[in-house]
Amino acid sequence: MATAVSPLAVALPALPPLAGVRLGAAAAGIRYQGRTDVVMIEVAPGSTAAGVFTSNKCPGAPVDWCRAALKGGKARMVVVNAGNANVFTGKAGHDACAATAAAAARLGDCSAKQVMVASTGVIGEILPHEKLTAALPALHASLSEDNWEAAARGIMTTDTFPKASTRTATIGDTEVRITGIAKGSGMIAPDMATMLCFIFTDAKIPAPALQTLLSKGVNATFNCTTVDSDTSTSDTVMLIATGQARHKRVPAEGGAMLKDFARALNELLLDLALQVIRDGEGAQKLVRIDVTGAKTAKSAKKIGMVVANSPLVKTAIAGEDANWGRIVMAVGKAGEPADRDTLSIGVGGTWMAKDGGVVPGYDETPVVAHMKGQEIDIAIDIGLGRGKATVWTCDLTHGYIDINGSYRS
Amino acid sequence: MATAVSPLAVALPALPPLAGVRLGAAAAGIRYQGRTDVVMIEVAPGSTAAGVFTSNKCPGAPVDWCRAALKGGKARMVVVNAGNANVFTGKAGHDACAATAAAAARLGDCSAKQVMVASTGVIGEILPHEKLTAALPALHASLSEDNWEAAARGIMTTDTFPKASTRTATIGDTEVRITGIAKGSGMIAPDMATMLCFIFTDAKIPAPALQTLLSKGVNATFNCTTVDSDTSTSDTVMLIATGQARHKRVPAEGGAMLKDFARALNELLLDLALQVIRDGEGAQKLVRIDVTGAKTAKSAKKIGMVVANSPLVKTAIAGEDANWGRIVMAVGKAGEPADRDTLSIGVGGTWMAKDGGVVPGYDETPVVAHMKGQEIDIAIDIGLGRGKATVWTCDLTHGYIDINGSYRS
Numbered sequence: 001m002a003t004a005v006s007p008l009a010v011a012l013p014a015l016p017p018l019a020g021v022r023l024g025a026a027a028a029g030i031r032y033q034g035r036t037d038v039v040m041i042e043v044a045p046g047s048t049a050a051g052v053f054t055s056n057k058c059p060g061a062p063v064d065w066c067r068a069a070l071k072g073g074k075a076r077m078v079v080v081n082a083g084n085a086n087v088f089t090g091k092a093g094h095d096a097c098a099a100t101a102a103a104a105a106r107l108g109d110c111s112a113k114q115v116m117v118a119s120t121g122v123i124g125e126i127l128p129h130e131k132l133t134a135a136l137p138a139l140h141a142s143l144s145e146d147n148w149e150a151a152a153r154g155i156m157t158t159d160t161f162p163k164a165s166t167r168t169a170t171i172g173d174t175e176v177r178i179t180g181i182a183k184g185s186g187m188i189a190p191d192m193a194t195m196l197c198f199i200f201t202d203a204k205i206p207a208p209a210l211q212t213l214l215s216k217g218v219n220a221t222f223n224c225t226t227v228d229s230d231t232s233t234s235d236t237v238m239l240i241a242t243g244q245a246r247h248k249r250v251p252a253e254g255g256a257m258l259k260d261f262a263r264a265l266n267e268l269l270l271d272l273a274l275q276v277i278r279d280g281e282g283a284q285k286l287v288r289i290d291v292t293g294a295k296t297a298k299s300a301k302k303i304g305m306v307v308a309n310s311p312l313v314k315t316a317i318a319g320e321d322a323n324w325g326r327i328v329m330a331v332g333k334a335g336e337p338a339d340r341d342t343l344s345i346g347v348g349g350t351w352m353a354k355d356g357g358v359v360p361g362y363d364e365t366p367v368v369a370h371m372k373g374q375e376i377d378i379a380i381d382i383g384l385g386r387g388k389a390t391v392w393t394c395d396l397t398h399g400y401i402d403i404n405g406s407y408r409s
Numbered sequence: 410m411a412t413a414v415s416p417l418a419v420a421l422p423a424l425p426p427l428a429g430v431r432l433g434a435a436a437a438g439i440r441y442q443g444r445t446d447v448v449m450i451e452v453a454p455g456s457t458a459a460g461v462f463t464s465n466k467c468p469g470a471p472v473d474w475c476r477a478a479l480k481g482g483k484a485r486m487v488v489v490n491a492g493n494a495n496v497f498t499g500k501a502g503h504d505a506c507a508a509t510a511a512a513a514a515r516l517g518d519c520s521a522k523q524v525m526v527a528s529t530g531v532i533g534e535i536l537p538h539e540k541l542t543a544a545l546p547a548l549h550a551s552l553s554e555d556n557w558e559a560a561a562r563g564i565m566t567t568d569t570f571p572k573a574s575t576r577t578a579t580i581g582d583t584e585v586r587i588t589g590i591a592k593g594s595g596m597i598a599p600d601m602a603t604m605l606c607f608i609f610t611d612a613k614i615p616a617p618a619l620q621t622l623l624s625k626g627v628n629a630t631f632n633c634t635t636v637d638s639d640t641s642t643s644d645t646v647m648l649i650a651t652g653q654a655r656h657k658r659v660p661a662e663g664g665a666m667l668k669d670f671a672r673a674l675n676e677l678l679l680d681l682a683l684q685v686i687r688d689g690e691g692a693q694k695l696v697r698i699d700v701t702g703a704k705t706a707k708s709a710k711k712i713g714m715v716v717a718n719s720p721l722v723k724t725a726i727a728g729e730d731a732n733w734g735r736i737v738m739a740v741g742k743a744g745e746p747a748d749r750d751t752l753s754i755g756v757g758g759t760w761m762a763k764d765g766g767v768v769p770g771y772d773e774t775p776v777v778a779h780m781k782g783q784e785i786d787i788a789i790d791i792g793l794g795r796g797k798a799t800v801w802t803c804d805l806t807h808g809y810i811d812i813n814g815s816y817r818s
Contacts, residue, residue, distance in 0.1 A: 123734030
């Protein structure tokens with residue numbers, strides 16, 4: 001089993017306190033020994049919340065819980081455990097969520113519906129929630145505004161590095177901060193495949209506006225990335241606004257005064273999404289695919305994702321082979337409007353294929369050099385319209401087989 | 410590079426002569442040295458023909474050629490080369506097809522539009538058709554009704570075993586024969602990914618009826634199989650009827666008198682399709698997935714193919730892990746109607762998950778034994794309707810990465 005840190009890892013940024021957020025992590029012994037596996041985050045009274053969840057038709061019990069709880073648009077606590085996903089666990093799964101939320105609500109003096117729960121780990125095993133709730137009182141007593149790194153580490157399953165990002169933005173004349181943590185894609189033990197992301201801001205933003213910003217941002221960032229095309233049953237991105245910053249009132253519909261906030265949020269979402277891809281199972285290269293000239297933006301994204309999920313394209317990149325023939329194949333299989341004779345394929349800034357054939361005498365030297373790097377850029381121009389999209393993936397290597405092809409232990 | 414024969418290989422069956430078909434293979438040196446790489450098949454005057462081709466939007470020049478040529482419903486010659494796919498080669502690609510067809514037409518004393526051409530191998534390189542046409546006169550002089558094995562071997566690229574199948578059927582009181590050869594999926598050298606299949610019968614069947622039978626048969630066989638989800642630019646299945654058998658006249662619309670013929674054809678198509686999967690890149694296990702209880706048959710097939718293409722499911726099978734949690738995930742990501750709480754998953758005849766949770770106390774012993782075998786059966790019951798489908802795939806192993814992740818040589 002590969003346990004080394006991903007070669008594409010990035011260092012954890014400095015994470016200053018964020019007004020209205022206190023965090024902590026504890027070891028509840030749910031599955032792992034000798035490490036933290038429960039994270040609690042308490043936010044100020046009045047905090048608003050938004051969430052985006054997996055599109056998988058077989059979601060985990062915590063996803064069901066949060067979807068229902070978020071209808072109120074309010075949150076006071078977040079409790080996350082690693083090691084057990086609480087997925088496909090029937091009524092016991094719901095009961096575990098309810099018991100966890102009730103225990104946290106007592107500690108935080110709030111309604112259970114203001115407690116968001118998330119779980120990541122093995123599918124199909126009953127979550128031993130008594131271990132989890134037993135750890136909560138001491139954990140609650142230890143919460144601190146300086147514990148961001150501990151929280152980022154406590155939600156890891158088989159990630160090889162902790163993931164966090166922070167940005168500032170202005171609303172009116174007031175500077176606000178956005179900080180998020182994420183986990184995902186380091187699938188060293190089989191069965192674990194969940195992307196979780198929790199983002200906080202001290203801005204005071206009504207829940208509807210928060211939800212609009214988050215949905216739009218996730219669509220252009222997390223939803224444009226793929227490691228292996230397999231959509232987890234537990235994917236969760238939450239955004240909670242503590243309202244501690246002193247800026248002009250933001251209307252429910254958000255609008256123009258959130259423009260800079262949206263910019264900063266989208267930057268942060270992309271940063272976290274790419275950190276997850278950088279920790280993709282067995283990943284040796286981060287791949288960016290720019291699709292232009294498609295009929296529509298939606299069509300461009302579909303084509304980009306089909307290329308990003310093609311095993312033949314991904315193994316070629318692992319082999320440092322600028323195999324444009326496989327990219328042509330993948331564009332063609334996407335089922336979107338495409339025409340062999342207007343299609344162009346480039347790698348690292350060099351166009352290799354155009355007008356239905358190879359570009360005569362193109363210089364292979366910079367292409368070969370580019371393919372040896374850690375960050376690969378692929379350009380695909382469909383030549384039919386103005387639709388464009390950018391998606392990201394990683395290569396497909398022996399590491400992926402090692403990580404996912406060994407028997408569950 | 411793995412060059413050993415697939416552990417899932419089957420022996421070539423005895424292939425008796427088929428009235429109205431003469432075959433041969435020659436070495437034209439297009440890419441490979443020391444082996445045959447051009448196959449010619451001549452069929453009797455009056456032979457009818459049908460074809461099914463790749464759905465890829467960037468098809469190879471030979472696919473364009475055959476689609477146009479088949480409009481007449483007649484064929485006299487088939488010329489296939491291995492080593493160069495003649496894909497994404499612009500006008501030169503079309504010219505190569507036309508020159509090859511013209512040369513074969515002169516030898517066979519027929520119209521160029523009655524010559525079907527197919528190519529498999531590297532994408533994006535101009536086909537050196539002069540080498541090909543130079544080999545045709547001697548090849549034509551050597552044609553014989555006993556050369557089925559030579560033809561099956563001559564169209565291989567990186568297949569590890571030759572693929573053929575033969576069946577008999579009755580039309581009225583007359584016995585007819587159907588024999589087909591195929592190649593595909595042994596992608597040891599990158600860039601080569603094509604499934605070609607040529608089927609012949611001595612029955613006398615009008616082209617429209619032939620096309621209906623073939624389209625229906627391919628949809629239930631080849632189109633229900635996947636190695637890696639990547640649809641080639643050159644996939645071709647052709648069915649040619651030489652009309653040498655003496656049976657009652659078959660009407661243009663086919664109909665009831667072709668029932669037994671359709672049965673035999675479908676058996677043969679499935680046999681060849683599974684031979685291709687058995688030679689899938691790096692395959693160690695042949696996987697059958699039966700989906701029942703879906704809303705519709707189309708929905709069942711979609712769910713089956715999403716499970717069959719899931720890297721996490723395929724790597725789990727490679728690891729001999731009956732990981733039903735990953736199957737739940739794959740069912741859920743298909744986007745088709747599915748309900749976690751009515752879903753059942755079984756492996757090798759043992760139901761492991763039902764009613765939204767693991768089956769309490771199910772016997773793992775037969776499941777573990779089944780997963781160690783070469784043929785894996787997965788059952789998925791959606792529990793919502795009567796739609797069902799069966800699809801086939803292989804596992805995802807280090808062999809796949811070895812074969813496709815090394816630099817083109």
